[in-house]
Amino acid sequence: MIDVDGVSLSFGDVPVLDGVDLRVEQGELVGLVGPNGAGKTTLLRAINGILDPDAGDARLAGEPVAELSAREVSRQLATVPQDTHVGFAFTAEQIVEMGRTPHRSRLDWTDDDDPVDAALERTRTDHLRDRSVDDLSGGERQRVLLARALAQEPAALLLDEPTASLDINHQIRVLGLVEDLVAEGRAALAAIHDLDLAARFCDRLVLLHDGGIGAAGPPETVLRDPVLGEAFETTAAVTDNPVTGTPTVTAVADRTARDGRVHVGGGGESGRAAIRTLWRAGYDVSIGPVPEGDVAAALAEHLDLPVVTAQAFGVPDDATRERTRRFAETADAVVLTGDPGSDIVATAADESSPIHASFNDGPHAVARGDGGQLTVVDSEGALLTAVEEHLG
Amino acid sequence: MGVATRTAVWSGGLFGLLCATILASAAHGPVSVDIPVVARATLNAVAVPVAIGIEMAGASVGSLSLSVPILDVQYAHPFSFAVPETDETIVRDIRLPRILLGAIVGFALASAGAIMQGFFRNPMADPSIIGVSSGAALGAVATIAFPLAIPxxxxxxxxxxxxxxxxxVYVIATEDGRTPVATLLLAGIAIQTFLGAVISYMLLQSGESLEEAVLWLMGHLQYSTWGRVEATLPVTVLxxxxxxxxARDLNVLLLGEEDAHALGIExxxxxxxxLAGSSVITAAAVAVAGVIGFVGLIVPHMMRLVVGPDHxxxxxxxxxxxxxxxxxxxxVARxxxxxxxxxxxxxxVGAPFFLFLLRRREVHAL
Known part of the structure; x- marks a missing residue:
């Protein structure tokens, strides 16, 4: 339905889009993600004809937008703007009625009730119809704008940050409605800031980065793509949302990578605390052995860290011991937790690693060893200090 | 109730009010005329065009004589009530042209004001905002001050x-085929200021005609004639x-230019x-009546409070x-x-009323 073919666009000397290709089929909700200034809104404007691309073209149902009149475009494609300040005190119904503009003659002043009523009902804004849009809350106004788009009876929808000014309840409701509209066979392309929401509602995500498509595909793939962290200039941790089962992204803005790898022996809550502390401080972290399904193992996987897993409730086999030993021996520091698996690590570390720290379960009893001597530290902060001292 | 019906009802009511005001006004003056007499005299003045033809009239330019086609309209006067001759003369020849011209000018200025306030999405916009009035004033003051130089x-x-x-102003504010409203507003203010300087200088040099020029600048309907009514009415109505x-396109334009484009508006x-329409309609009004302020500002404002923002x-x-x-x-003026x-x-009258609106915060409701 929407085809973007090699679109390049610059504002003066500043290139914003550089050869963007994109395709949105009917019945598909595609999320356009990317950092501020990546050109999401610009791309939407190039698609609805407000901006003319310097090169390439955007097509609607096969026809180049540049060759269509605004009216022809607006009959097929509705744009839901980011919360607009209307200014004059139009009622919600009047605003939605303006959605009929593409289908009405200038001289036809009769009311076009059916599509307007349907749009109001669909967006559950029926009760707001006589209220002035200026008096509505952000969430209500966004729904009215969506109703206006529906009144256009379009085959495709563009949405520019439809949830930017909404609380979580309304975010879900608005996107849920868009999801339904798409299920009826419309095509929708939505610029969405919130990666979690994008992952939850969109069939595909397209990541805009450096003026081009950084990554595209199912949400799980795009959010785990290394380009994501690069695009947002931050380190992102992807976990699965326990409720929705869709990927959730957590940006860790204050993490700056440091030299040195620390191996954490053993999982459990204390292992997880050690991973979190050391990883956020910027160290490379490896972990093991930990039983499958351990909380520390889960965290390590989300952070994309190397993990040695062992069968739960069993004695680690030789292969596991050997892999663990290799990780521990090559690490710059070793943290021991009170977990049973720590023993294997302790053996390896005693023999090879000049430094090791021990992190006992319980009330943050942490030991640090130097030349075989373990020094006990009792908090995550103290653990970090100990590691920092030894790694310089 | 649909927009068409609401418009018809409101317009019908206001048109009735206008007619009543015209009659009442025509009864007032140094010589009072009874309203029934005024009504009859006014009806007698009603002319309906019954035939429009083109007549060739002879014209001579230097030694050439040409036949020039001239639009020839024939009017029928459907009413002929008995009215005392003096009263008929007062009403038809003295008061009616002035009153009707006033109505046309008020109609034009308020229309242009409504359009401009919507166009600029600004409650302070009025027809003169893009320099129309200043340009008219320059032309008028120039002819008054230097009657010989300007033919x-x-x-x-x-x-x-x-x-x-x-x-x-439009050309200055336009770049690459786009005319941002904010640029237009600022260019309008700059041109108004510049023309104001030129007009002030001309007033200084105008000598004996100063009074006439100042009178024009204040806006008045003193020299109204049927000829001016006939010249402004068709332009204004058209x-x-x-x-x-x-009007509906303007409604959509109020949502912002990008939204309007997305809704199919060019x-x-x-x-x-x-812009062109409101400039021409304002120019026609200002040309015959001078710079009459506040009508285009206050009236659309007031009506917006009453009937809402739908243009x-x-x-x-x-x-x-x-x-x-x-x-x-x-x-009142006469x-x-x-x-x-x-x-x-x-x-x-307008300024205190505007302040009243401002204090009631109605102006912010725009």
């Missing part, structure tokens, strides 16, 4: 000056009709049309209310102890 009549000069100023057709073309109903109601308001204001320019009356 046109005052009205022509004012009309042409108004359109040139508006067009100049442009108003075009603007009314585009934004720049519509803006050009609205399909706001435009006609503002126009009719503007006509009524100016007829009333001019009645029947007071000493005749004053109507521009003084509109400003003296």
């Amino acid at each position: 046109f009549g005052l009205q022509t000069a004012a009309f042409v000056g108004a359109l040139l100023a508006a067009f100049g 442009i108003f009709a075009v603007l009314l057709v585009y 934004v720049e073309r519509t803006k050009r049309l609205l 399909r109903i706001l435009l006609p109601t503002s126009a009719l209310a503007g006509a009524t308001f100016l007829v009333l204001a001019d009645t 029947t007071g102890p000493a005749e004053v320019p109507v521009g003084i009356v509109t400003a003296a």
